[in-house]
Amino acid sequence: MSDNQRESLRQKALAEIALLDTPPEREFDVLAKLAQRMLGTSMSSITLIAPERQWFKARCGPLAPETVRAQTFCPVVVETDAPLTVADARLDPRFAASPFVTGSPNIRYYAGVPVRIQQPDGNRVAIGTLCVLDERPREPTPTDLEVLEQLACVAEALIQARTVALRAAEAAEEHRLVVERLKRERRQFKQAERMAEMGSYRYDIEQGTTAWSDGVFAIHERPVSGGVPNGEIMNHFPEPDRSTFVAAVMRTLDTGEPFEMDADLVTAKGNARRVRCSCEIELANGKPVALIGLIQDITERYELEQRLRHQARTDDLTQLANRAEFHCVLDARLREAPAADNDVAVLLIDLDGFKDVNDVLGHAAGDAVLRCVADRLRVACDGGCFPARLGGDEFAVVVSADLDRVGLDRKVRRLLHDLEIVIDGQGHIARVTGTIGIAWSSTASQDRDVLLRQADAALYAAKRTRKGTAQTYQVVADHRKAS
Structure with missing residues (x-):
């Protein structure tokens, strides 16, 4: 695998855990503080390596929230997927010219180990580090890396638990949305009543009768007390929209495909309106039992569109x-x-x-x-x-x-x-x-x-x-x- 492919894999894994640029979390802060105290350094961090920068999920000491990736220590750990110790950065040609060595925070000693996450295929990918740093040179001891690796295991467990929790929350949210959508569909008629200039209808296929919500009565300028004019409904649609609407309904009954169309409508009081109609089949035990849909008065919007078209021409x-x-x-x-x-x-x-x-x-x-x-x-x-x-x-x-x-x-x-x-x-x-x-x-x-x-x-x-x-x-x- 090429370096570019490995880098792409790392960045994909980092994106999937959704940890980059998140607010501070106490568990990670405690872990960084523990590393600092156990190794007796002035600085420590849990670092994530993005394409152009390194970002600190947790940090102790005089470290900025993030820095550029170039000429820094942690990317070397991630790219080599191996621990790294530097006794005196001034003497290491890889880091001697780094602005973080020659200037603030004047790093001399560095010790860091990879922080990895497990992929679905079982491979583990380094996405960051757990490290300690100090302004004074010091000789690394075997226990330095041992302690860091043990703490890195804890960091990995935290990330894994957080990722599992995040995915569980996403799954729960998806489930909630599905449930809400189902409830919304069941409440379609009541919701339509609350919508401005809109109403819902239901045509019972077996009975051949139609039920209207109050909104549909209002659009047709008919009193609710008068009931649905079942034998006269289509008379409200002038030609050619009447034939177009009937053909669309027949096509929905034949194919099961819903439709939406705009049509002219004449109310019971003789007023001309423009309406948008939708229609779909309601199933019970896999069998069509009704046609349900919405009708919306779009007269004002239609007239505005007509005026705009006229202006354009x-x-x-x-x-x-x-x-x-x-x-x-x-x-x-x-x-x-x-x-x-x-x-x-x-x-x-x-x-x-x-x-x-x-x-x-x-x-x-x-x-x-x-x-x-x-x-x-x-x-x-x-x-x-x-x-x-x-x-x-x-x-x-x-x-x-x-x-x-x-x-x-x-x-x-x-x-x-x-x-x-x-x-x-x-x-x-x-x-x-x-x-x-x-x-x-x-x-x-x-x-x-x-x-x-x-x-x-x-x-x-x-x-x-x-x-x-x-x-x-x-x-x-x-x-x-x-x-």
């Missing part, structure tokens, strides 16, 4: 879709187009003169122009057209699939008219128009990036010709151009 200033949502809608239209034999058109719109509005009238006026453009796009984009703000003064529209090129031409002319905006403020007048680039998916092989590049090319071709106009991208003789 929406441009804050104009409340139009943002670039990311525009791409999602365009991708969906492009996927649907081949099956429906449709051609998807995209309009890219750039505002002319918008910079002058910001420069002359200020950003508040610029924001007002952007909101005005958004309002006009919303009015113009009826019947399946989808407008968006891509950023800055750039807008885009995915055209409805039922618009042919003639209909699109009429819509573009209307947009060009609607995008003519005159701003009068602070004695200055600014005029904004829109230039439009048009591209069709049939010329772009239904590829979104290509389609947008073509619309962009058409846009800038229109700008070069005359701002406030529109051009359509065309492919002529395999050379792409906007005309």
Whole structure:
């Protein structure tokens, strides 16, 4: 076995006993004190050797709680798995330059023996030492190591007993947790009653009847005194969630697998709610006897999530879709187009003169122009057209699939008219128009990036010709151009 493997084995064994960095314990402190007194030294310790440091489980004399591992005595004992005595550390080349010899605590004499623990395979692994130290040199005697080895046996017994107790406590805790879990499951209905906006139910398979906790009655806005509406329960779930819930229940009955789902629910008073339902099978003697589960009102959380999703998809200033949502809608239209034999058109719109509005009238006026453009796009984009703000003064529209090129031409002319905006403020007048680039998916092989590049090319071709106009991208003789 290599040194690295032995070190890894030692550290694994040390971790398993969970003794490192624990609070002082009287038994270990007494043992260290006994070693100090019996050998007549000024210092003693029970030391554990970690990868980069040595830590004292117990210590007597001027020793720090821990030190670095390098140039110290105890790691040598652990690495060699043999006792070590040093009469005068100043004369030992291994330790003469150690800061613990040249400086505080000025160690001269050292005697230490391994402290080992037994592994499940029967092998014993050294994880630390029992040692004594002194500021004065002294000649070791045979009884020094004999006493230390006897005391080390006691230390090992303490560690073994402590480890057994620790494992017994862990086993007892695991058992307690199992018992608590079983009790918690048995108390499921009562616990559900105490949970905010949650209730429990039990469907008796043989009887075909359902029992509700008070929490379920509250979610359905039904009086407890009225009893469970067994024949009408599923009427509270509108489609398609009703069919989804029934299918999930049938799957649980067939496979025994529990499920959890979110669904819309309409209360007895006609109020719309969002609920989370869970369901699992209750067994008796290995036979399914009931379906049990929880139902929780998650309306507020669901509405918050919906608002956050809306914010993620929406441009804050104009409340139009943002670039990311525009791409999602365009991708969906492009996927649907081949099956429906449709051609998807995209309009890219750039505002002319918008910079002058910001420069002359200020950003508040610029924001007002952007909101005005958004309002006009919303009015113009009826019947399946989808407008968006891509950023800055750039807008885009995915055209409805039922618009042919003639209909699109009429819509573009209307947009060009609607995008003519005159701003009068602070004695200055600014005029904004829109230039439009048009591209069709049939010329772009239904590829979104290509389609947008073509619309962009058409846009800038229109700008070069005359701002406030529109051009359509065309492919002529395999050379792409906007005309």
